[in-house]
Amino acid sequence: MSQVSKVRRSIAVLALTAASVALSGCGESASSPATGAAPNADRAAAAKGVSSDLNLDECGKPTRTIKHDLGTTTVTGDPKRVVALEYSFVDALVSVGMSPVGIADDDKPDRIIPGLRSKMAEYKSVGLRATPNIQVITALKPDLILAESGRHKAIYDQLSKIAPTVAYPSLNGNYQQVVDSEMSSAIALNKCDQMKTRLAEHDKVIEGLKAKVPAGETRKALFVVTSEKGFTGFPPKAYTPGVLSLFGIQSPLADDSGDASVSLTLETLVATKPDAMFIAGQNGKTLADTWEKSPLWQEVPAVKNSTTYKVDQNIWSRSRGLLASELIAEEAIKNLYGK
DSSP states (O other): OOOHHHHHHHHHHHHSSSSOOOOHHHHHOOSSSOOOOOHHHHHHTSSSSSOOOOOOTTTTTEEEEEEEEEEEEESSSOOOOEEEESSHHHHHHHHHTOOEEEOOTTTTTTGGOOHHTTTTTOOOOBOOOBOOOEEEEEEEOSEEEEEETTTTTHHHHHHHHHHEHHHHHHHHOOOHHHHHHHHHHHHHHHHHHHHHHHHHHHHHHHHHHHHSSTTTTOOOOEEEEEOOSSSSETHHHHHHHHHHTTTTTTSSOOOOOSOOOOEOOHHHHHHHHHHHEEEOOOOSSOOHHHHSTOOOOOOHHHHTTEEEEEOIIIIIIIISSSSHHHHHHHHHHHHHHOO
16 A cells, blocks of 8 residues: 555544534625735644645635735635636645536546546536636536636636636646645635645655655756657746655756746756656657657666656646645655665
8 A cells, every 4th residue: 555545544534533614605706906914823823834824814704805816806605616727726626525517627537637536526628728618617607716827817807707716826836836725725615624634634645755765865856748849847946846855856957047847958958967857748759759769868867877757747747736746756756766
């Protein structure tokens, strides 16, 4: 049994005794420019792992003011019909025992990782994550929409007219931002206690996996996504390298630009000198397959040391949620240390 599974079994027993907050109600919802009081320190301390500026003092209120990247949104009662416009928001919903009625899944339901799909009811696809279908979303009559603050900024006003909409970074969000977005989503959903239980579970999973990492690790591991024409590396500020850094596994790329990803040539890859590589390849032949035939490829330390690993793009790149981070960490540690 994996470390993730063992910890989850023990946490499940504790979760049965955890108090849950579910206040019912109805009313109007609205959005406005960002305002709000500082969060309550006691409540912040009760949610380990989240940033101190989250408005945790809204937890449990019948009407809650949610601060997010595109302003503030008022949510009344307990949302039941939720549309998720990114995979990380699917994780947030499943983490608190809910299932979305609609998902922007790129019309590819298999992209939702099995550990989430198995806990969900049937849902309606609302199309592409980059350009979700407004008409389909409207027809679902949601009472909350979880949007991506970069991708959906231009349609935020449209979405807000359909239902209260909160927006967080996911596509270019780092690990901490994604953790914060899950807790903030839980505030909107009136599921704070459930998310605190899940975050406590997550923390124990991470700590258990850290115990498997030898002291003094200095190797640099590069995470890349490769396609037919591209080989894209992710610097320290990106989500997956942030997960790996929790275990002392650092990225060899510089962290001196505002970019969340970097396009690499074979020459720059050689110059980067990664000690290990985790390669998420799209279906079909990729640029990495072509590079493998070049003598330059053999100069990469990860290739020389046979420490290149093919990984699932859905888990390692697209999902960006608590479960995905646990699976990424478990797979990385197993590959690097054989544990």
